[in-house]
Amino acid sequence: MDKIIINGGKTQLKGEVVIEGAKNAVLPLLAATILPEEGVTKLTNVPILSDVFTMNNVVGGLDIKVDFDQEQNTVIVDAQGQILDEAPYEYVSKMRASIVVLGPILARNGHAKVSMPGGCTIGSRPIDLHLKGLEAMGAQITQIGGDITATAEKLKGTTIYMDFPSVGATQNLMMAATLAEGVTTIENAAREPEIVDLALLLNKMGADVKGAGTETLTITGVDKLHGAEHAVVQDRIEAGTFMVAAAMTSGDVLIKDAVWEHNRPLISKLMEMGVEVTDETAGIRVKADTSKLKPVTVKTLPHPGFPTDMQAQFTALMAVVKGESTMIETVFENRFQHLEEMRRMGLHSEILRDTAMIHGGSDLQGAPVMSTDLRASAALILTGMVANGTTTVGKLTHLDRGYYKFHEKLAALGADIERVSGE
Numbered sequence: 234m235d236k237i238i239i240n241g242g243k244t245q246l247k248g249e250v251v252i253e254g255a256k257n258a259v260l261p262l263l264a265a266t267i268l269p270e271e272g273v274t275k276l277t278n279v280p281i282l283s284d285v286f287t288m289n290n291v292v293g294g295l296d297i298k299v300d301f302d303q304e305q306n307t308v309i310v311d312a313q314g315q316i317l318d319e320a321p322y323e324y325v326s327k328m329r330a331s332i333v334v335l336g337p338i339l340a341r342n343g344h345a346k347v348s349m350p351g352g353c354t355i356g357s358r359p360i361d362l363h364l365k366g367l368e369a370m371g372a373q374i375t376q377i378g379g380d381i382t383a384t385a386e387k388l389k390g391t392t393i394y395m396d397f398p399s400v401g402a403t404q405n406l407m408m409a410a411t412l413a414e415g416v417t418t419i420e421n422a423a424r425e426p427e428i429v430d431l432a433l434l435l436n437k438m439g440a441d442v443k444g445a446g447t448e449t450l451t452i453t454g455v456d457k458l459h460g461a462e463h464a465v466v467q468d469r470i471e472a473g474t475f476m477v478a479a480a481m482t483s484g485d486v487l488i489k490d491a492v493w494e495h496n497r498p499l500i501s502k503l504m505e506m507g508v509e510v511t512d513e514t515a516g517i518r519v520k521a522d523t524s525k526l527k528p529v530t531v532k533t534l535p536h537p538g539f540p541t542d543m544q545a546q547f548t549a550l551m552a553v554v555k556g557e558s559t560m561i562e563t564v565f566e567n568r569f570q571h572l573e574e575m576r577r578m579g580l581h582s583e584i585l586r587d588t589a590m591i592h593g594g595s596d597l598q599g600a601p602v603m604s605t606d607l608r609a610s611a612a613l614i615l616t617g618m619v620a621n622g623t624t625t626v627g628k629l630t631h632l633d634r635g636y637y638k639f640h641e642k643l644a645a646l647g648a649d650i651e652r653v654s655g656e
């Protein structure tokens with residue numbers, strides 16, 4: 234098993250970093266490539282991540298031609314002709330996000346069978362909102378033997394109110410609605426930049442999606458969609474991770490081409506702490522002096538609130554800021570496992586249900602730690618840079634799902650970090 238080894242304590246990140254296309258945008262975009270009966274779809278700025286390979290396998294498993302050119306960061310998908318309607322457990326079980334193929338397969342074929350996604354360490358993650366929405370559009374849904382089967386000769390437009398603005402459910406229903414009869418309105422829809430990116434591709438394919446980025450989406454169904462070309466939006470979470478890395482090492486880093494508006498909730502908290510964040514022509518610059526930073530309270534919320542996907546990394550920053558900071562995690566019920574690992578490095582924190590109190594500013598010591606999920610792995614690596622001595626981070630399969638060459642990018646900014654293959 235590979236490990237990342239960090240010699241920390243004196244790191245001050247300096248320089249510029251380039252950010253990839255967003256994992257959480259490209260996965261639903263790949264699901265959308267199932268929809269067009271005519272032409273091919275070309276996605277550019279595709280990040281080289283294990284989750285992308287998994288989604289390519291899910292789509293390819295439907296008898297769809299998928300070509301990933303890693304040199305060019307492009308994926309070309311040809312879904313013309315008859316496609317299959319079953320996404321097997323073998324692939325779906327590897328990645329929860331593959332449930333977003335349910336809506337497109339159903340809309341295209343009138344029938345879909347997708348394995349129920351399995352358990353998840355960060356919380357229970359049910360898919361009731363996906364299924365309720367499809368049922369409201371006229372689908373018959375059954376769950377037998379771990380499979381979800383959905384049938385609807387033609388989905389029908391309707392008004393769906395979502396109890397919670399689920400990102401995945403909004404994407405699934407939005408894609409299904411593009412080929413439904415009539416108008417579908419999704420109220421209390423998710424507003425993440427990745428939703429906007431999906432709507433952009435769908436509209437290029439000939440769909441009629443309005444309101445993406447607001448809480449009400451209106452989708453007028455069309456008879457068929459065609460292939461299109463689209464560049465994946467930048468990964469705001471990767472960008473945010475480097476912003477936090479710069480701040481917690483008293484660094485000075487330009488995050489190239491980062492989008493201010495997409496990172497607004499994070500930037501506002503960094504500024505409240507005393508971090509200098511500036512919007513430059515070339516990107517966002519983050520500069521800090523950790524001895525002058527103040528503790529803050531942060532609560533994760535659906536966009537445009539503070540992203541749960543930045544929570545773990547932000548707690549690593551809280552760990553170096555003198556005083557008591559508070560992190561409230563409202564999106565997932567079990568997303569503080571990184572704090573238990575950071576305790577091995579000397580961090581004092583207390584967790585009570587959805588709230589973690591972080592007593593920051595004391596010296597941290599390097600230690601062997603294990604990633605517990607994707608964002609936890611990034612948070613532990615960042616903590617390793619400020620802890621005195623050597624930290625080794627294991628279980629990098631989590632990291633590889635969402636960060637491309639993370640250690641190389643940190644090393645180029647001045648971190649003493651390497652990745653080694655090991656038993």
Ligand code: EPU
Pocket residue numbers: 256257258260330356357358359360361362363364397398399400401402541542564565566607608635
């Ligand atoms: N939820 C339900 N019922 C549903 C769907 C969701 O109760 O039918 C609940 C979940 O249990 C959770 C909350 O709603 O408590 C949020 O779930 P959501 O559906 O919004 O999340 P997701 O679509 O499963 C995406 C990202 C996650 C990110 C969340 C929240 C992708 C591929 N994944 O997941 O990304 O944390 O939105 O922003 O887009 C990550 O990148 O590390 C990651 C976990």
